[in-house]
Amino acid sequence: MLSASMITSYVLFVFFLLAAFFASMGLAGWISQRMNDPLAGYWVISGGYALLGIVFTILRNVLLKLPVMNSMVRNIYSNSDGTNN
Numbered sequence: 001m002l003s004a005s006m007i008t009s010y011v012l013f014v015f016f017l018l019a020a021f022f023a024s025m026g027l028a029g030w031i032s033q034r035m036n037d038p039l040a041g042y043w044v045i046s047g048g049y050a051l052l053g054i055v056f057t058i059l060r061n062v063l064l065k066l067p068v069m070n071s072m073v074r075n076i077y078s079n080s081d082g083t084n085n
Helices: 002-035 040-058 060-077
Strands: none
Touching: 002 040, 040 060
């Protein structure tokens, strides 16, 4: 059961990752066309991803670590019928 869930999650992640990649490439091409520079859009998009990476690195405890820890604790202390004590 767990492996089927993990495989499904992985396949969905790959599809969304590919969609994000092609959307980024399309947006970069559109920005390049609007700026009349063949590389400007790609620099703008990569700068946006770099900025997101910096923000995520700074806020990783709030955005990732604490919610995952809280979810794990809730799962540990929940009953088999799904209710929490």
